[in-house]
Amino acid sequence: MQNEKVALFIIFGGSGDLARRKLYPSLFRLYQKGYLDQHFAVIGTARRPWTDDYYHQVISDSLSSIQAPTDQIAAFTDHFYYQAHDVTNSEHYVVLENLAEKLDQKYDLQNNRIFYMAMSPNFFGTIAKHLKTENILTTAGFNRLIIEKPFGHDYNSAEELNEQIRSSFTENQIYRIDHYLGKEMVQNISAIRFGNNIIESLWNNRYIDNIQITLSEALGVEERAGYYESAGAMRDMVQNHISQIATLLAMEPPVSFSAADIRREKIKVLRSLHIDTPEEARRNFVRGQYAAATVDGTRLESYREATQVNSESNVETFVAGKMEFENYRWAGVPFYVRTGKRLAKKETRVDVVFKQLPMNIFETISDEDKLSDNVLTIYVEPTEGFGLRVNAKRLGQGFETRPVDLDFRHSAAAAGNNPEAYERLLLDALNGDSTNFTHWDELSQTWKFADVVEKVWAETKPTDFPNYPSGSMGPVAADKLLQRDGRYWIYNPMQATPDK
Ligand SMILES: NC(=O)c1ccc[n+]([C@@H]2O[C@H](COP(=O)([O-])OP(=O)(O)OC[C@H]3O[C@@H](n4cnc5c(N)ncnc54)[C@H](OP(=O)(O)O)[C@@H]3O)[C@@H](O)[C@H]2O)c1
Incomplete structure (x- = not known):
C-alpha cells in the first residue's frame, strides 16, 4: 500500500476514556483508509490486568459507531497487544521493551515508535524518564512523543514538565496536542x-x-x-x-x-x-x-x-x-x-x-x-x-x-x-508533521x-x-x-x- 505508515504505538492509559473514545476509532479510520495496514502494532498499557482477548473486545466496542465488516474489525484488533504496566515501576518497562522488540520484528516496524500519553499529566515526566533510562527509545527508527493537555498548571509547572520531557526527547520529537x-x-x-x-x-x-x-x-x-x-x-x-x-x-x-x-x-x-x-x-x-x-x-x-x-x-x-x-x-x-x-x-x-x-x-x-x-x-x-x-x-x-x-x-x-481531529493529528504524527501541535x-x-x-x-x-x-x-x-x-x-x- 503506497501511503502505508510503519510504526509501533505504545499507549499509556490504554484502558482510559480518551483511548476508547478517540484513539481507537481514529486509528481504525486510518486503517480503513490504508494509512495503517500490515506494518503497525499497538501496545496498550494500564495497571489493570487485561488479556489480549479482552483488550480486543474493548477495542471492538469502541468502534461501535463506525460501519465496518466484522472481519475487518478482527483483522485490525489483531494488531493490538495489552501489557499490564504501572508507569512508576521501572521493572515493568523491561517487560514492555521485550514486547516492543518482539512486535517490531513480527511486523517489520523499522524501530519506529510513537508514545502516546493518554493519562494524567502527573505521570508524563516519569514515563519520559523511564523511556530513556530503560532503553525503550530506539536509535535506528523515529521516536515521537504525543502529549495530551493540560501541559502544566502555570508557567513554572509547565516549564518543569517541559524540562523533564526534554531530558529524553528533543523538541522536534514532541507533539503537544491541541485538538482544536x-x-x-x-x-x-x-x-x-x-x-x-x-x-x-x-x-x-x-x-x-x-x-x-x-x-x-x-x-x-x-x-x-x-x-x-x-x-x-x-x-x-x-x-x-x-x-x-x-x-x-x-x-x-x-x-x-x-x-x-x-x-x-x-x-x-x-x-x-x-x-x-x-x-x-x-x-x-x-x-x-x-x-x-x-x-x-x-x-x-x-x-x-x-x-x-x-x-x-x-x-x-x-x-x-x-x-x-x-x-x-x-x-x-x-x-x-x-x-x-x-x-x-x-x-x-x-x-x-x-x-x-x-x-x-x-x-x-x-x-x-x-x-x-x-x-x-x-x-x-x-x-x-x-x-x-x-x-x-x-x-x-x-x-x-x-x-x-x-x-x-x-x-x-x-x-x-x-x-476527526484526532485522526488527523495521529496521521500528522505518523508523517512527522508538527504543524498542528x-x-x-x-x-x-x-x-x-x-x-x-x-x-x-x-x-x-x-x-x-x-x-x-x-x-x-x-x-x-x-x-x-x-x-x-x-x-x-x-x-x-x-x-x-x-x-x-
Ligand atoms: N477523555 C477525554 O476526552 C480527554 C480530552 C482531552 C484531553 N484528555 C487528557 O487525556 C489524558 C487521559 O484522560 P482520560 O480521560 O482518558 O483519563 P482516564 O479515563 O482516567 O484514564 C487514565 C488511564 O491511566 C491509567 N493509569 C492510571 N494510573 C496509572 C499508573 N500508575 N500506571 C499505568 N497506568 C495508569 C488508567 O488505567 P488503570 O487504572 O488500569 O491503571 C487509565 O487507563 C488526561 O491528560 C486528560 O486530561 C482527555
Whole structure:
C-alpha cells in the first residue's frame, strides 16, 4: 500500500476514556483508509490486568459507531497487544521493551515508535524518564512523543514538565496536542487568509476594527468537574485553544505552508502578545460562574451543585477578555475572546469586524439606516464554513441599505465525513508533521499571559459568583467589556435576530 505508515504505538492509559473514545476509532479510520495496514502494532498499557482477548473486545466496542465488516474489525484488533504496566515501576518497562522488540520484528516496524500519553499529566515526566533510562527509545527508527493537555498548571509547572520531557526527547520529537488545531476549519483559517487576496490584503489594523473569538459550550462541566475544579476556563480553554486560534489569525504569512515555517511565524507573533500588567488584567478580563436556571422546563443545576465541586467554589466557568498583539500589523486592534460552559448555544466561531467607511454617503434618515459593520465570520463548530456580511440596497423605491449575509457552510452530513481531529493529528504524527501541535515557545508565552490574569484573580475573591444563569451568554460584565470600547459582541444567540 503506497501511503502505508510503519510504526509501533505504545499507549499509556490504554484502558482510559480518551483511548476508547478517540484513539481507537481514529486509528481504525486510518486503517480503513490504508494509512495503517500490515506494518503497525499497538501496545496498550494500564495497571489493570487485561488479556489480549479482552483488550480486543474493548477495542471492538469502541468502534461501535463506525460501519465496518466484522472481519475487518478482527483483522485490525489483531494488531493490538495489552501489557499490564504501572508507569512508576521501572521493572515493568523491561517487560514492555521485550514486547516492543518482539512486535517490531513480527511486523517489520523499522524501530519506529510513537508514545502516546493518554493519562494524567502527573505521570508524563516519569514515563519520559523511564523511556530513556530503560532503553525503550530506539536509535535506528523515529521516536515521537504525543502529549495530551493540560501541559502544566502555570508557567513554572509547565516549564518543569517541559524540562523533564526534554531530558529524553528533543523538541522536534514532541507533539503537544491541541485538538482544536486538528479541526478542519481552524486549518481553514490559513486557507481563507492566504488563499484570497481580497482578504489578506485587508488583514491589518488599517481595515480591521476588532476580532472576536467565541468558544461557547452549552453543556456544564459534567463528568470533568474534578479536573475543572483545579483548572477553570482560563486554563482549560484560553491559555491553549483560544490563544492558538488568535495566533493563527494574527501570524504573518509563512514563507511556505510547511510545519517549520508556520511554527516560526506563530512563535514570532506570540512574542508580540502583550502581557498585561496586573492593573490591565483586572480591567481586560471578566470571569463568571454559572448559576442554576430552568431552560425549556428542565432545571439545570449550578456549577456549585455539580458533584465533585466545592459548594463554595470560586472556579470560573466563563472568561471574556481582550488580547493585543503589539506589532506593526495589529497595533490598536483588540482580539476579544470569550468562552464558557452552560451558555446559550454550542458554537465556535471567529468574527472579524471591519472598520466603518470614512463616511456614509447615503442619506442617514434615522439610526436604522446606519451602515452595518462588515463582518467576516469563520465558523468552526458545529457547522464549518464562513460568512461575509455586506451592505446592499433594499429592494424597492427609495434608498435604504440592509445587511446581507453571504454564507458558505458545510452541511452537517459533509462535516461528518471530515476526519476527526484526532485522526488527523495521529496521521500528522505518523508523517512527522508538527504543524498542528504546539511548540514549547508558544506554550511558554501563553502561560505567561494567562498567569497574570490567574494571579490577579487568585488575589481577589469574586463577590458575585455565581453571576450568570445557565443558558445565557455569560455575565453582563462581558458585554460591558466591549461596550466600554464602543463595541459589541457580534455573535449573540440571545437576541431575536441573532448576529445583528
Ligand atoms: N477523555 C477525554 O476526552 C480527554 C480530552 C482531552 C484531553 N484528555 C487528557 O487525556 C489524558 C487521559 O484522560 P482520560 O480521560 O482518558 O483519563 P482516564 O479515563 O482516567 O484514564 C487514565 C488511564 O491511566 C491509567 N493509569 C492510571 N494510573 C496509572 C499508573 N500508575 N500506571 C499505568 N497506568 C495508569 C488508567 O488505567 P488503570 O487504572 O488500569 O491503571 C487509565 O487507563 C488526561 O491528560 C486528560 O486530561 C482527555
